[in-house]
Amino acid sequence: MRAVVVGRFGGPEVLAVATVPDPEAEPGTVLVRVLAANVNPTDLAARQGFIIGGPVEPPTVLGWDFLGVVEALGEGVTDLAVGERVVGMVPWYAIRGRVGTYAELVAADSTWVVPLSSGLGEVEAATIPLNALTARQALDLLAPEPESELLVTGASGAVGAVAAQLAVAAGHTVTAVAGRDDEAFVADLGVARVLPRDADLAAAGRFPFVLDAVPLGERALPAVADGGSIVATRPIPEADASRRIRQEVMLIQADQAALRTLVGEVAAGRLRTRVDRSLGFEDAAEAHRLVEAGGLHGKVVLVP
Numbered sequence: 001m002r003a004v005v006v007g008r009f010g011g012p013e014v015l016a017v018a019t020v021p022d023p024e025a026e027p028g029t030v031l032v033r034v035l036a037a038n039v040n041p042t043d044l045a046a047r048q049g050f051i052i053g054g055p056v057e058p059p060t061v062l063g064w065d066f067l068g069v070v071e072a073l074g075e076g077v078t079d080l081a082v083g084e085r086v087v088g089m090v091p092w093y094a095i096r097g098r099v100g101t102y103a104e105l106v107a108a109d110s111t112w113v114v115p116l117s118s119g120l121g122e123v124e125a126a127t128i129p130l131n132a133l134t135a136r137q138a139l140d141l142l143a144p145e146p147e148s149e150l151l152v153t154g155a156s157g158a159v160g161a162v163a164a165q166l167a168v169a170a171g172h173t174v175t176a177v178a179g180r181d182d183e184a185f186v187a188d189l190g191v192a193r194v195l196p197r198d199a200d201l202a203a204a205g206r207f208p209f210v211l212d213a214v215p216l217g218e219r220a221l222p223a224v225a226d227g228g229s230i231v232a233t234r235p236i237p238e239a240d241a242s243r244r245i246r247q248e249v250m251l252i253q254a255d256q257a258a259l260r261t262l263v264g265e266v267a268a269g270r271l272r273t274r275v276d277r278s279l280g281f282e283d284a285a286e287a288h289r290l291v292e293a294g295g296l297h298g299k300v301v302l303v304p
Contacts, residue, residue: 002304003061003103004284009049012288017281020061023099023107025074030110032086036126036278037101038065039287039300042092047288052093052251061100063302064092067116067126068106077110085122087263088113089129091254102284104304114260117267125263127273127299130252131158132262134233135213138250139166142231144209149173151207151223153214155189156182158273158299159233160213162262164189165271167211175204177214180295189272212236221245274298 005018025031042051043062049055070084080086088108090099099106116125138159144150150172154160156179164176168190175193178186187194195204202222210230212220217236224230224239229246239245265271276298279287287300 001104002281003100004063004281004302006047006058006060006062008058009047009055012047012285012292014047014058015062015284015288017284020103023105025072025077025107027075028077028110029074029107030070030077030080030086030113031072031074032066032068032088032106032108032113033071034066034068034101034104034106034304036067036123037063037103037302038126038130039284039291039302040064040130041291042130043102044288044292046092046097053096056097060097061103062092062097063101063103064090064130065126065128066090066101066106066108067122071105074107074110080110080113080115085116086113087116087125087128087259089133089254089259091252094254102281102302111256112254114256114263117264120263120267123275123278123301123303124266124273126301127158127275128263128266129259131273131299132162132266132271133255133259134159134250134252135162135166136258136262137252137255138211138213138231138233139163139170141248141250142209142211142229144172144229147171147173148209149175149207151175151177151201151204151210151220152191153177153210153212153216153220154179155186155191155194155213156180156297157213160211161186161189162271162273163211163213164191169270175207177201177216182297185274185297276300278303280304
């Protein structure tokens, strides 16, 4: 099969399409022919050797998210069918890059995938797993009290946008930081207030709960109320101990039940996700360059 392979650590230029052995449907796994694979910031970090737990040495195939069609079922898999469309997430860090989704075929643990809800486009669906699960689990970790005031940074991005929507749906009052030229999109998510990307968060008020999805890191700390909580998608500097701020780092876990719910919410139109563009496997390096440059209005998705 064809796959996008990282031959060595470095910039986008280290990505190349290569022929690698086809995976097989082993017991407990499902073999999926990939139709779309989402590009995430975690992929860019792994390409450079910067990941939690230490680098995964090349050659490797990157990618967490995928949408595809079931080609074969491993022994013991009874809840899926050959020919069924599925969407899933490979816990790439946890399995140390053993499986990547920038490939024509993926042999995934059956608990990593869910059937694709009707009405969802293939490219759109590929953007859901990692980002929506991160948002869901980050909010759970933040654990805001009912009807709380929340600040969400990076609300134009995939994780921040989903988190803002989930928080609004849960009855919280959300202030959201928008990206460049994305204020209208963020306002349409139902948030109470939109702050521009370059806003001085120290002057924006103090919030008992902050989800730093960018993350802004130290710049977000002045917005946390004394005794409040902040959850960030990467480690950030410790706040002054006298402020009694609870700080947590979000580390995603595979969760089939939550993924099924989130996919259903997107299909029903209650949760929005965005695609900026799709590119072929041969343009994977350009996809990484675009994501690194920023300023996109949605995700970049690779298609075989």
